[in-house]
Amino acid sequence: MKTKIIFIVLLFLPLFLYAKKPRIAIIDFENKTGSTYGHWEIGEGIADMLATALVKSGKFDVFERQKMEAIIKEQKLGLTGLVTPESAAKLGKILGVQYIVVGSVNQFGQKTERAKAFGISVDTLTARVATDVRIINVESSRIIAAEDGKGEETATGVSVDNADILPTELEFGSKGFDETIIGKATKKCVNNLVDKISKIFEGQPVEGKIMKIDGKKVYINLGKDSGISTGQTFIVMRKGEELIDPDIGESLGSEDKEIGKVKIVEIKDKFCIAEIVEQKEQMAKDDIAIQKK
DSSP, rough: HHHHHHHHHHHHHHHHHHHHSOOOEEOOOOOOOOOOBBOOOOHHHHHHHHHHHHHTTTOEOOHHHHHHHHHHHHHOOOOGSSSSHHHHHHHHHTTTSEEEEEEEEEEEEEEEEEEEEEEEEEEEEEEEEEEEEEEEETTTEEEEEEEEEEEEEEEEOOOOOOOOOOOTTTTSSSSHHSHHHHHHHHHHHHHHHHHHHHTTTTOOOOEEEEEETTTTEEEEEEOOGGGGGGGOOEEEEEOOOOOOOOOOOOEEEEOEEEEEEEEEEOOOOSSSEEEEEESSSSTTTTTEEOOOO
8 A cells, every 4th residue: 555655656746846836937137237347248147047046946947048039039029128017928928938037137246445454454355246036927917026136245355456347257157257256246146036036936826817708607818737726716806007117117016906706617728717706896808817825
């Protein structure tokens, strides 16, 4: 009997592991530092490092970034148009992922501070890297979370004449880069993001959009591969007006409104059918269905 149980667990373990891994894609971060750094593309570099770190965490199925760039060129999509939830979700559907991660680099650099004591000068070199990320659900076009990542590294007792000059002769993200003070700060920032993103996805509810309503039947774009099951209750939300930061022009998401609840009764390959169990307002196409925890 014990042998049979072990066999069944081993048989279905790959399916359980796969189902737990969110499928995500990471777009090049925007450089908001107002500076250039030789041949470094720091937005692209940090996005690459984040993708690698998320894969190594074993918690995510990350779309290969080189393939993503080829698809973006093939579909003639401009990266500048991917900062809104709607345009990012459009790309996500083309890529076949569940989530899109967009972000910006807000601080990147290093400087020296000199202190004197008893006639002795001591230099402290400090590197700082700061980023912001937003995670967009492809099915619902909603920003489900926004986080920041920070990294700082210091070295004391060094003597640096031009602290603002970064080691741009090294390849961004290479082993040599990782050993520099700015490289260590960047790695800390990326690891900080990985920790925060991992926490976001712990118990993250499944989301989908209503495609059709027929009487009390509601058709939602969540199929067998979404991890849902019959009998589950979903809260139906209506997306409010998109809120745009007037200073930087970025989308900050929207204020959503709960309008009812539905229960899953049948699951197809690409969609599911639910029944309305509570309705505060008339449900409509494109309303968002969120798994109730």
